[in-house]
Amino acid sequence: MATRARADTGSAVKATPAGVAPPAAVAEAGGPAEVGTTAGPAAIEVSHLSKTFGDRMAVDDVSFSVARGEVFGFLGPNGAGKTTTVRILGTLISATAGSATVAGIAVGPAGAARIRQRISVMPESPGLYLRLTVTENLEYFARLYGLPGRAARIREALAAVGLSDRAHVLAGGLSKGLRQRVALARTLLNDPAVMFLDEPTSGLDPVAAHEVHDLITTLRDRGVTIFLTTHRLEEAERLCDRVAIMNTSLRTIGRPAELRQRLFARSLDVTTAAPMAEPDRVFGGLPGVRGWQPGGPADGGRAGYALSVSSVAQAAPAVTRALVAAGADVLSIAESRHTLEDVYLKLVGEHGERSR
Amino acid sequence: MSASGSRVVAVMGKELAEFRRNRLIVASTAFLPVMFLASPTVSILLIKASAPSTVLDQRVEASLFIPLLIPVLVPALLSAYSVVGEREQGTLEPVLTTPVSRAELLLGKAAAIFLPAVAIAYLMFGVFVAITQVAARPAVARAVWHAPQLPAALVFIPLLAAWAIWVGLAISARVSDTRVAQQLSVLGSLPPIALTALVSFHLISPTFGLAAALAGALLAVDGIACLAVARLFDRERLVIGRSH
Numbered sequence: 001m002a003t004r005a006r007a008d009t010g011s012a013v014k015a016t017p018a019g020v021a022p023p024a025a026v027a028e029a030g031g032p033a034e035v036g037t038t039a040g041p042a043a044i045e046v047s048h049l050s051k052t053f054g055d056r057m058a059v060d061d062v063s064f065s066v067a068r069g070e071v072f073g074f075l076g077p078n079g080a081g082k083t084t085t086v087r088i089l090g091t092l093i094s095a096t097a098g099s100a101t102v103a104g105i106a107v108g109p110a111g112a113a114r115i116r117q118r119i120s121v122m123p124e125s126p127g128l129y130l131r132l133t134v135t136e137n138l139e140y141f142a143r144l145y146g147l148p149g150r151a152a153r154i155r156e157a158l159a160a161v162g163l164s165d166r167a168h169v170l171a172g173g174l175s176k177g178l179r180q181r182v183a184l185a186r187t188l189l190n191d192p193a194v195m196f197l198d199e200p201t202s203g204l205d206p207v208a209a210h211e212v213h214d215l216i217t218t219l220r221d222r223g224v225t226i227f228l229t230t231h232r233l234e235e236a237e238r239l240c241d242r243v244a245i246m247n248t249s250l251r252t253i254g255r256p257a258e259l260r261q262r263l264f265a266r267s268l269d270v271t272t273a274a275p276m277a278e279p280d281r282v283f284g285g286l287p288g289v290r291g292w293q294p295g296g297p298a299d300g301g302r303a304g305y306a307l308s309v310s311s312v313a314q315a316a317p318a319v320t321r322a323l324v325a326a327g328a329d330v331l332s333i334a335e336s337r338h339t340l341e342d343v344y345l346k347l348v349g350e351h352g353e354r355s356r
Numbered sequence: 357m358s359a360s361g362s363r364v365v366a367v368m369g370k371e372l373a374e375f376r377r378n379r380l381i382v383a384s385t386a387f388l389p390v391m392f393l394a395s396p397t398v399s400i401l402l403i404k405a406s407a408p409s410t411v412l413d414q415r416v417e418a419s420l421f422i423p424l425l426i427p428v429l430v431p432a433l434l435s436a437y438s439v440v441g442e443r444e445q446g447t448l449e450p451v452l453t454t455p456v457s458r459a460e461l462l463l464g465k466a467a468a469i470f471l472p473a474v475a476i477a478y479l480m481f482g483v484f485v486a487i488t489q490v491a492a493r494p495a496v497a498r499a500v501w502h503a504p505q506l507p508a509a510l511v512f513i514p515l516l517a518a519w520a521i522w523v524g525l526a527i528s529a530r531v532s533d534t535r536v537a538q539q540l541s542v543l544g545s546l547p548p549i550a551l552t553a554l555v556s557f558h559l560i561s562p563t564f565g566l567a568a569a570l571a572g573a574l575l576a577v578d579g580i581a582c583l584a585v586a587r588l589f590d591r592e593r594l595v596i597g598r599s600h
Contacts, residue, residue, distance in 0.1 A: 053596070090453050093592040113455050121453040125446035129370065131377040136370075143366035144454040186450065 041104070043068040043194050043225035044089060049098035051084050058084045060249040061098070066242075068193075069223045071216060073230060073240030077348055080247045082229045083124070086196050089227070090121045103193045117145065120192040124199045126183035130172030134163065134182050137171055138189060145190040157185040162211055176203040184212065195219065198229045213239055237340040251347040259343045267336040268307040268315060269295065273329035275303040282326045283307060288315030302331060359459040367456070367464020368471075371438070375468070384433065385476070389426045393480045396422045400488050403496050412499055420505040423484060424552055427477040427517035428545045434469045435524025436541035439594070440534050449595055458589040462582075466521045470514070473521075477513045481506075508567050512552060515574040520545035522581035529589050548574060 044066040051059040059081040066072040076082050087093045089102050091112040103118040105111040128137050135154055142150040158164045161181040166174065171182060180203050187195055200216070201209040216226055216239055230236050236243050237256045244253040252259060276282060283292045288311045295306030309315040312335050323330050375381050396419030403415055442448040451461070488500045500506070523544035528537045551570065554560045 087595060091591075092449065092452055092595045113457065116453060116455045119453070121450065123446070123449050125449075127446040127448075127450040129374060129447055130445075131374050132370070136373065140366060140370045141450070141454060144363055144451065144456045146360065146362065146455065183450070 041068055042066060042101070043070070043103060044072075044227065045101045046085075046089070047099050049085065049088065049100055050096050051081070051088060051093070052096045057248060059088070059095075062246070062250045063098075064244055064250060064253055066225060066227060068225050069220060070241045071220050071226045071228060071239050073228050073236035073243035074246060075230065075233065075236055075243055075344060076246035076251075082246055083198065085246070086121070086198060086227065086229060090119060090196055091115050117190070118192060119194045119196065120187035120190055121196040122183050122187045122198060122200060124202065126176075126179040128171040128174075128179055128182055131170065133168050133170055134158070134174070134185075135167045137182060138186055141186050142189050147190060153189050154185075157188040160188055160215055161185045162208075177205060177208055180204055181208065181212070184215070192224065194225045194227065196227045196229070199231065200228070201230075201232065201235060209235075233339065233341040233344055243340065245344055245347050247348055252343070256340045256343070259340070260338045265308050266310070266312060268309055268312065268319060269332070269334050269336050270305040270307060270319065270323070271331040271333075272303050272305075272323070273331055274301055276326060276328050278326075279305060282322050282328070283319070286315065286318045286322055288312075288318060306336065359457060359463055363456050363460040364464045364467065367461055368468040371465055371468030372472070375434070375472070381434070385430055385472070388429055389423075389476050389480045392423050392426050393484055396420070397484055397487050400492050400496055400500065403493065405493050405495065412496060416496070416499045416503050417505060419484070420500070420503055420509060421553060423477065423480050424509060424512065424516060424549065426480055427473050427513045428520045428549050429542065430476065431469045431473045431517050431520040432524050432541040432545040433538055434473070435465070435521045436528050436537040437534055438465045438469070438525060439528035439589075440531060440537045441528075443532070443594060444534060452591050452595065458591070459586055462525060462586055462589060466518075466525065466582075469521050469524075470517055473517045474514050477517070478510075481509055481513070504564075504567075511567075511571050512574070515571060515578060516545075516548055516552070518578040519548050519574060519581065522578060522585050526581070526585045526588050529585065529594065 042065040044064075046065065047063050049059055049062045050057070062081075062085065074082050074085070084093070088095050089100055089107060091102075091107060095107070100107040102115050105115050105118070107115065129140070132140070135158075138154045138157060139150060142153055147153055154167075155164070158167055161184050163178065163181055163185060166178065166182075171179060174182065180200070184197075184200055187197070197216075201212050204212060213235070216228070220226060220241075228236065228240060240256065242253060242255050243259070245251040252262075254262070279292060283289055283305070288309050290308040290310055292305050292307045295304050307315065307319065316333060316335075320330070320333055323333075375385070399415055400419050403412060407415075439448070442451070485500060485506070489497050492500070520541070524537070524541040527540045527544060531537045531540065551560075560566065
């Protein structure tokens with residue numbers, strides 16, 4: 001529950017920079033993914049997990065771990081095995097090979113009931129009983145969890161998602177976005193140690209999505225581990241301590257900033273009002289500059305240059321002075337910013353190219 | 357199968373609340389019993405005073421058999437929808453991620469169908485008997501009151517309902533289409549009613565011993581069916597539509 005301290009003090013580890021996972025090894029695109037390492041006790045440990053449906057390999061030898069209190073993004077194209085992985089960890093389906101623990105409990109028939117007591121899962125579809133009111137939906141799940149103080153928990157869960165005023169409305173009368181919020185409230189009821197959220201902001205307007213982001217941040221601050229499956233890369237970049245990119249096998253895992261650094265060389269984007277006569281002479285030999293190539297906007301007579309640099313702090317002043325000395329009309333000098341989307345497209349796109 | 361009573365009650369309460377608010381279910385659940393009450397009631401009331409005793413006996417037997425379809429057909433239709441319907445709505449997966457066990461889920465669903473179905477069947481029988489005692493000719497009323505099928509119905513109504521429910525739940529847990537589930541469920545619930553018909557119409561000689569044996573057999577089958585359905589209720593199959 002967002003506004004309640006969890007009774008299980010063993011898992012109530014507040015997320016701090018030190019408590020969140022350290023940088024994880026980033027697998028080269030196409031190479032074997034290494035296990036994401038975490039500091040302290042792991043909320044989720046996955047080791048060589050595989051799942052086949054008939055002849056089709058849905059999840060192939062996936063290994064990673066998620067620290068307690070971490071927001072872990074799980075990204076990948078449709079059919080990449082994300083939902084299958086979540087279902088295995090949520091004890092809904094069994095793995096073909098490999099092992100996993102969730103909240104310190106081994107995933108398998110023996111521990112399934114205990115795991116279910118300590119996790120909550122929000123599937124992509126809200127899965128509400130449309131003929132029941134919002135409160136009746138939550139009351140039902142609170143009773144399935146065997147929770148005491150159900151009325152208070154329901155009030156708090158609804159308040160956390162901003163739906164207190166809809167408590168007695170039929171779920172069938174809510175918009176898709178509001179249903180999504182009710183489903184999110186449902187996942188808060190049992191004070192889970194680990195939450196699996198599948199596209200939690202799907203169908204939400206920007207304001208509601210922002211509120212969900214704030215809620216996730218609050219939950220993380222309270223030590224809840226959040227396993228976030230999303231297609232919204234900007235959402236993952238904003239919320240997640242680490243992300244894994246999956247496409248049947250694990251393509252990479254790490255902090256978003258690390259992934260960008262690993263996959264993309266640091267560069268400066270220079271734009272001038274007109275092409276320079278001798279860019280080699282201008283950029284050659286400058287401290288911190290490794291090389292250059294045409295790039296960036298070249299419309300309206302402007303010219304762009306992408307400079308590969310070893311250090312932005314060292315290269316940028318030198319480049320600026322060189323451009324001024326050469327008499328170039330400089331429009332902009334900026335560090336090239338690669339997004340998580342660039343990382344995703346590079347990894348998933350390359351994999352797709354090889355698959356064809 | 358271990359089960360927590362509070363979770364069973366929770367599932368039952370949710371199911372009943374959904375039934376109450378689904379007008380189609382309420383209407384169809386009400387229509388069948390009314391039809392199965394009206395037909396034998398009219399048949400009994402139209403018996404003439406001069407009717408020979410064989411005709412009287414046949415009419416009474418038929419009239420007391422027809423309401424036995426209530427505890428078979430109503431639960432068959434409801435239970436067939438119970439699991440596959442939730443899967444189609446997308447409500448099953450969130451439920452399966454909670455600590456509720458398959459026994460609790462199944463018992464709750466079964467109880468939510470069993471209790472109203474049996475109550476309605478008893479009510480229809482009561483109404484039928486009351487009408488005949490008030491409005492039928494005295495000889496007909498006496499024949500109904502003393503018919504051995506009457507106490508037998510009290511025993512067989514819950515047993516037949518339980519059979520229909522377990523068959524319906526088993527089918528509902530294994531198929532992926534509600535219409536197919538309902539058709540198969542109605543077919544699957546017919547064997548015991550066919551046997552009951554053979555006894556009711558004296559094609560198998562009705563004796564107390566036979567009735568007791570049939571009731572005992574049906575009780576045993578219901579118990580076995582309950583366990584079998586629990587085994588069929590595989591989370592993976594329910595979530596992805598096939599087993600691993």
